[in-house]
Amino acid sequence: MQNLQHELIELLKTQENLVIDNQLNKNKIIELGLKVEPQLIGLLIKSPTFKKHFFTEVENILVFDKIKFQRFVNNKSFLPDSYTAFKNKIGLTINDDSTGNFIKTKNDVVLAWPHKDCILEGGQTKEDQKRNEIFWNETLAPDSVDRLLDAKAFTNFKKYDKDGEHKVTEIKGDENLILKGNNLLVLSSLLKTHRGKIKLIYIDPPFNTENDSFRYNDTFNHSTWLTFILNRLEIAKELLTDDGLIFIHLDQIEEAYMKIVCDEVFERENYVNTITVKSSTPSGTKTAHKDKTIIKQKDFILVYRKTNKARFNPQYKRKSNWDTHFNYFLNRDKGTVSSFLEILKENKILSQKESIRDFNINNKTHRKFYLDNMELICQTQSHKNEDLKFKSKNLKNQVLFVNKDEENEAMFYNGRQLTPLSKSVHEVIYNGSIIKDFGMLLCDFWDDIDFQNTQNEGSVSFTNGKKPEELLYRIIKMATNEGDIVLDFFVGSGTTPCVSHKMNRKYIGIEQMDYIQDLPYNRLVKVIEGEQGGLSKSLKWQGGGSFIYAELIEYNQKYIAKIQEAKTKEDVLSVWKEMEEKAFLNFKFNKDIFNERLDTFKTAALEIMKQYLVEILDKNQLYVNFSEIEDESFTVSKEDKALNYLFYKKNN
Template identity: 55%
Template sequence: MQNLQNELIELLKHEDNLVVDNQLNKNKIIEAALKVEPFLISLLIKNETFKKHFFQEVENVLVFDKINFQRFVNNKSFLPDSYTAFKNKIGLAINDDTVDNFIKTKNDVVLVWPHKDCVLEGGQTKEDQKRNEIFWNETLAPDSVDRLLDAKAFTNFKRYDKKGEHKITEFKGDENLILKGNNLLVLSSLLKTHRGKIKLIYIDPPYNTGGDTFMYNDSFNHSSWLTFMKNRLLIAKELLHPEGSIFIQIDDFEDAYLKVLMDELFKPENFRNKITWKRRGGSANPKNRLNNVVDYILWYSKNENFTFHTPFTIDDPNTKKYIKERFTNVDENGRKFMKSPLQSPNPRPNLMYDYKGFKTPKNGWSISEEKMKEWDAEGKLWFPDDKEKNINRKIYLDEYSGQPVSSLWTDISVINPMSKERGEFEGGQKPEALLHRIIEMVTDEGDYVLDFFVGSGTTCATAHKMNRKYIGVEQLNYIEPIPVQRIIDVTKGDEAGISKKVNWQGGGTFVYAELLEYNQYFVNKIQEAKTKENIIAIWSEMQDKAFISYQFDKDIFNNSLEAFKTASIETMQHYLIEILDKNQLYVNFSEIEDKSFNVSEEDKALNYSFYNIK
């Protein structure tokens, strides 16, 4: 925010009375903006930063956003109220700008909540770790948001196959990737390499129940979760292929809010289904509610035209019952079949024809005469004795794919954790069979699948066995011992999950890499410190190497260091983390040549290769 204000001061300081004593004359500037004065518009539009943030292209014409510019100029720096337009309100409103106009009778609505107009980084390295998050307002602090979301550098590159770990020297651009780091920052980095390429995004995010891994922020826990999701989903949408789909697994705690948010971000017409997955039996006995045995999966496509392969199943109880009741006929070769009507339920004047003495049904046939002859030649027609009756199609049981899958999935169960058939990594929160169905529905071999809450690695393991490309992202420290190791086992030909179903024999490769830390290195050390002496030693290192908030005065703090030592370890840790510049937690790719970051020549070369920059 301060950097952008300084840039505006530099831009306007030679204009009459717009800058006084090196401070913005806000009233004068806002008056000129509201009048759309040509001299001001000319100055702003020639500056790339202000052009990006305060002009929108409408039918090849740049239009000045004077409302957002007014908010920016009027911002009271560093006051909490300046960071969100929505304050302490949550509910349905007519639009984002009229936050006091809550819904009454209008049809077009959006969900508003505290900090909706902000970017929440959501940093976490341990499951039990909480921290107070920074909310960067998209209008009031655009330079901070830009810096936060700038493509990051990676390090610790490794390539894995069934023979183990190998050194990587360059990227071809089609690698399977497992990336460690804050998923917001990884996603924004992937925009540089995979924008519009991802055919399927599947995520099983934290459900924000208080008992899961969503440990972010403070009293706005519910609102923080919505901001957390919105930030990531906006980038995810840009990563999606035009014919791509996104599936989000959720429970009933945030389900309704997520649905409204997804309608806003992806548009209601691109909502495909709310899938209900029966994932457990009824053994639990909650005290004051019915036992919940399902999760929900919200499915949206990026556009109305999308790739879809209708799935069928013969394993669920309903289909087995259907087979038993319908496949009651046997032909001369002993093959079971069922009869399926060929008359059209609706008038089909273009399909009115007699066939072998059988008259056209009232509404016509449901297939062409050419198809009728084809099925007849293949022995797939059943002719009744009475010519007044209708011809039927024979559907043979040995060629039957099953019933089309509905939005109620009762046939995919989480395998008992004590069962020998589970395999070391099968199951967890979801079985490979669940991901197999989703991947099969909307992708083809070679398509990209993305999961940015990779967890135990089920999505990537399943995609690997199905010959899809994949990217998995996880920021928690279990990424190498669990999902990475799981996919190493997949390359070796593991027998868990869908391996038998797809005849998996092993093979393939993937690349592992981590976001290159800078201030995050100090965050980790502070969190791991056990004594006050450790913390003071870290502070000594921070003074020489860390990026510290420009609002913080090191000299004043050092003069009070003895008083600082009297605080509790927890208070000392919290304070040192607070003074770190949160926009320097990781090294930006654009700054890897800066000697301050001490990036190795090997990492530089691999980052240039990853981002395909010669």
């Protein structure tokens, strides 16, 4: 048996794709075997030994026994120095002894998933697949989670307003906030300050597409992605006001799964609708595989309310064609009406040969005419008031005015109500601007927003995933009023807080990526300084306002950052030396046994070594808990202590 194993090891070592850091990757070997990968099969079948051992002849055809191969490679004696063997010797133990009672054998271990401090970006697309983003799954026992979700302490406070950047000296409790750190932990901290205060939550989480590196090592699949989101949604619900709303932006990969999760968190009766947004146009490389698939052209936005107290501000989209029902023109002085078509011809808007169907809503001259005369251009509609119907019929082609010149004026003509075009003129989004125009009620299909030219919107470059200011404007307008608080905990490039700022809403943006300084922070700086990109001109934005920036005080999280940055095994071991002295390690981990068997640890692949060091950190101490800022071991400055007390007191 051992000779057979040794011979297989030597054979497999000849394949570069199966070797990581000079060690065979057992998981990869098994994966390729189960897939009956041609290169591996060809290698085995050329060997008389393995041809006999792993293949069976059936009617002169050799059939590969992949189950037998899997069992052979999975044997504990195969690759004894592999990471699998190492973890069987050293791991998170239930007791402080070395009896081998490892946590992975404990029956009550579950995928609790309270912690996801991974490097992820929102709005990922196929073009992002070359990014080296790292995500590490982690299985935690429930008794390993005690203070993970306690309110955390913040540091690096700074305020930006029209006079520039300043130190924060006071916190009133109504500030706009940009907060850096793991969004699960920041959200849980906000429960202490903003529970029941958020009117709108908009999130654009990572899309979990098959083509991006969000599914690093195939570990971030549907179930884990949904659990990642679930923990955050459960807290988000508690932050909403009773009449609050949440909009979740997704594509088709996770939309159906997400709805099931949201039905559970927010309850099915609080599902409002799913908005379909046209997000791309089929052209260029997007159509390369049109013979193999149906080209994606849309995104989805799931909308849920916290309770049935939620109300919307109706929104409208610009009509694309003239509504021919508007065929009357009112003469208010005489109380009569004329044919709108004749008026158009008299004013030479249309020629004598043209009909009302030639009246073009996109013609500048035509458009100016109907907007200038929108109080006089009318249509007729039925009305339930029989008395008014009767009176207007008896007037014989005269207009009956009810409450004339008052705001609730009504007009009747020949037994029908006369309604002016002004009642159908609304604020709409058109060609990247907000204008007043002939509109129709916006429902659950939005095809009038440009997703194609947002790369430099807000004077910052964010090639993929940036959402148009028009989209956020519409959502914020639909779900909030001035002064309401808007939250985005996947803030990305900062579109949500920037549009909220211009619309005089309060906001909180959360992001854990380091680009928070280059994107949302600097973008907001430019907004305060009066930048004229996006919707600034339409909103007549001239600058002003302020926001406060702060970030969670890291403790164990700083070791995770160092582990992620490690390029070699030597770097990893150096981080371990520092962790051994200063980090909070999982209470089930025995570092004495670990150090005794450090040589075995070194045989693991670099990425697995890094993953293991992350696993042994106590996740309850990733960041400094607010309740522990007086503990001298955390060396929190007097200034930070004072600001944290203000933050939690003033916002409470």
